[in-house]
Amino acid sequence: MSTIPLAVRPALLLGVPNRITLVRTMIAMAVATYAFRTGDLTWLVVGYFSYWFGDSLDGWVARRRNEESLSGAVFDIVCDRACSFLLAAAFMATYPATIGPLAIYLVQFGVLDTMLTFSFLLWPWMLSPNYFYKVDRPIFLWNWSKPAKAMNTGAVVISLIVAGQTGAQWLPYTIAVGALVVKVVSSYRLITILCGRREAAPGEAR
Structure with a gap:
């Protein structure tokens, strides 16, 4: 019941x-x-x-x-x-030319970012990742602050459009790899916090 x-x-x-x-x-x-x-x-x-x-x-x-x-x-x-x-x-x-950078994007957003985003569930008092700064401000700033959210998907998509117009195919690859690095570093930091190998650094959202 x-x-x-x-x-x-x-x-x-x-x-x-x-x-x-x-x-x-x-x-x-x-x-x-x-x-x-x-x-x-x-x-x-x-x-x-x-x-x-x-x-x-x-x-x-x-x-x-x-x-x-x-x-x-x-x-x-x-x-x-x-x-x-x-x-x-x-x-x-x-646009087949976008397959490479978008594949990198899907790995970081579909796998690493999903794991990071759902990690707020480990703290029962937290309603969403938007409050993760109360646990660890660096991870929050890198992933769920307003600039981070804009960069996570928007920067990749805009770079693809720019590359299509200018031929600068290196640009979306650079941004996609950069976003992947951020997720890898954030995931490593989160794991070390959860394993007790690092102290979390709570703070304010701004």
Whole structure:
């Protein structure tokens, strides 16, 4: 017999932030699917914009309405991966030259970043990775501060577009490898903290 009150259950999954996450994911994935079919860069850009804008909006609404929840954070993380993977696949299918840097990106975002992002679950009092600075400020700054979030996906995608227009194929590789290095270093730091070989350095978000 569940001990969760009936009045609470709908709020866990049907709150406004989760509705926004669901809608923005459906829109981004539908646009990505259309971009897959048409091979039109414009639709890829629209897909990424809808993903990024919606990802920012659902978090802002959750904080504004004081509706942050563990289920919402997990749902958001899973939806981010779904959007990113389909958009990256559409990019690679349309522009084969992007396969190399996007493969590196998918390794760091799909594997290392996913592990890092879900690590907040190890601290039961933490609602999302946005509060990881209370555990370790360096890992937070490298991964979930606003500049880090912008660099994690946005920089790779923008560099791919720039490379397509200028022929500077080294640029997306450099950024993708740089992001991978950040994830490797962050993962190593997290493991050493969890194993007791390093002291965590909690601090403020800014």
